[in-house]
Amino acid sequence: MKTTILGPIAALVIGIAAGFIAGKNSAPDPEIDKDIPGDSRSARRAGPSGSSSGGAMASRGNRVKSASEAMSLPGQNNRLQALMDYYAGLDPNQFEEEAKKLEDLPWSERIMVGYLLFARWGEEDPTAAMAYTKTMGFAGMFVKGTVMQSWAAKYPQDAARYYTDNPNEFRMGGMMRGRGRGGSSATVIATEWARQDTPGAMAWAQTLEGRDKSDAMRGIFGQVAKEDPAKAASMLSTVTDEEARRDAQNTIAREWGGKDWDAATSWIAGLPADQQADATARAIRGLADEDPQLAATKITAVPEGEQRNDAVESIARRWGQEDPAAAAAWVMKTGSEEAQADSIGRVVSSWVGQDATEAYAFVQKQPEGAVRDKAASSYVMSNQGGDIQQNLQLAETIGDERTRHWAIGMTAASWARKDKEAATQYVESTESLSDSAKERIKQFSDRGWGRGRGRR
Template structure:
């Protein structure tokens, strides 16, 4: 298997199984009483984990185990297979997952798993289930579930149905996705029966249906659409969304034609998906298509394309934005600026200066808060200096609010209070000063009390309440000797 193909397969499995793990987490970690025990004998209390522990298998098995550096490629797989056949599942998995080199390890694991028989897959799944949660565990579990699904998907589903809730969560989704890649109708029929008996009020069910729909769309778009349209509620929406995403990768205009047959929120959601995926490669074409739409939510669809375009060509994107109607530009400015500022470096500075050049309005206010928030993560001193030079008004106030949410500023209460005092809106200023002063009282009470004596941002009642707060209700900062990353506003 080529490296690119191998990586794509394993990354997809990793994401799918990791997502399944999160599903399983919702249901707790209780183990079913009838869980099948591994035939490998007793293992260390930590399970395989990172495979740093030592197995307590027989000395005979230990003697026949080659070190990872002694066995490589097909030899390593063959040795691991021998251990597996002898019943030493722990040592077999340990040999594979301790082999040197990330790519070599992936290849060895894939070669090992694809030769396993159903009973061996079951033993390996139980063994991997003892591992610490992480990359090796997710990768191994995904491959094992896929292998079982290729051999006998119905038996695989029956097996994971007897396991703990986490294994059921990731196992069912992974098996059905693999089954759908070979026989999507059979997988879809099974899932439909499952939904009829168990209901659809479950995020894992929605996710699984989406995966089946996407796999089916790769083979027969019309059949996948017909099935998805018959699904209930949110399951239907997610499945149709994945089908649209798949069609877009091959033919964006065909995807748009299909989406046009949808209604309401489903249609708008699909159009946004098309614009996002299409503009990742051809932003100008995607934007031109979105611009020509006559449906409600057209500007939001354009926004998706502009967000991708601004990362690739901010100059052209800004030129386009400047020609838009002010109301339309205001409605999407925040999101576009967010993507622009995230690029970092000069792009963040350019984004901030462009926002500052805009006419006052809701768009400028929202975008100022966004650009300051992004900038504080990369260069807080530059962000503070730029913000301090902005004219008094709603936009600057929103920027100050974003700055005050930065952890380093929150942990420097005196600086936090100084910034909060510059907010022009009385109600907003009072709120942020009170919050910052509370933290200051917890870290440097003497200095905070001195400030409160002369503060005009708080009422007498607010000052009294703050001063009388018990120590356990004060938000403690880092102390007077701590200097945050952001500069004071003067």
């Protein structure tokens, strides 16, 4: 476990909160979730972050005696390191008691601590960890994937056996996946297995059916292609299922496009004509991870449609991290209206971190519609540490009701942490929220940002 997991943890916290406030009693909306700053690819690319002297001291012997003590340390990196050291020193039979203590933590802290706890539990006693997730209700679905990831990293064969013997436990997790998000448990298991034994992983994947087989193949071929895309391409002939083969083929194209664009396009030219556009779009997305401006020059190689829109989004996401103004201009000039709406949130999110004033000016210039709604909601979410009144005023202009409720709700909930009375008065008096949205926001302010049971 590395401190680079802080970004995904933060995204999970924000995403779950957004789903609650918007009135969706399920997983975070994938379209909203895309506007949250940070993603798994950029987190992996960033590499391990440095720890301060306080974190180093914690790992050298001054270990905390509880998770709550770890969370009282200054600095998130210090807290993460202290938590990892603390859980590393526990016996497996102590994890269940630690899991029960999660209820004593504030809700937002509970997510981060729970992630680290179940990751460690999944390494040391995965069957017990899985059993405990069944007692957690809906929250168990989120930590179940964490347990499976840790289990598969050490013992992929055992994790695979559990997965195939207990398919119903993972069905909801598969339904919760959205475009561009993390893979299924089959993907996770196959990827980890391929790191240790590619033939063994392939043999297991061939026994699966339907979406599971495609997901597993994607994980295997993605792992092999990271090291040697030509080798991965040579393995395609062993995949007889058409859907699984296409998924694996597109996975290779993406990895190869990022490694060697010319070699990738040469290989794609040899594919069936009706499969080349899809593979090219994936290769462009891979190239975007390495050189988004170069990838932008290749976009016309893909015909208009969903695959081109996805490629535009990938380019905008990466380019926006380097030069959000240029990325935004390119998206508005090049992308279809759908691509603009799908892409602009990520660009604005990065822009806020670099120049919030310019980002705000860009949003204000946009005409009413889906693109402006996405840009405005992303600005508000990314600028939670900024001017609360400005954020609320901007959120109130969002046309889509659900997106408007989410943006106002997240801002009001954040405001309530500083001035609950003023935030509550605003929520009760504003005409930009429905009565049901007002009630959800007040509940979230009371529960979500308050202390957990036993610490009120």
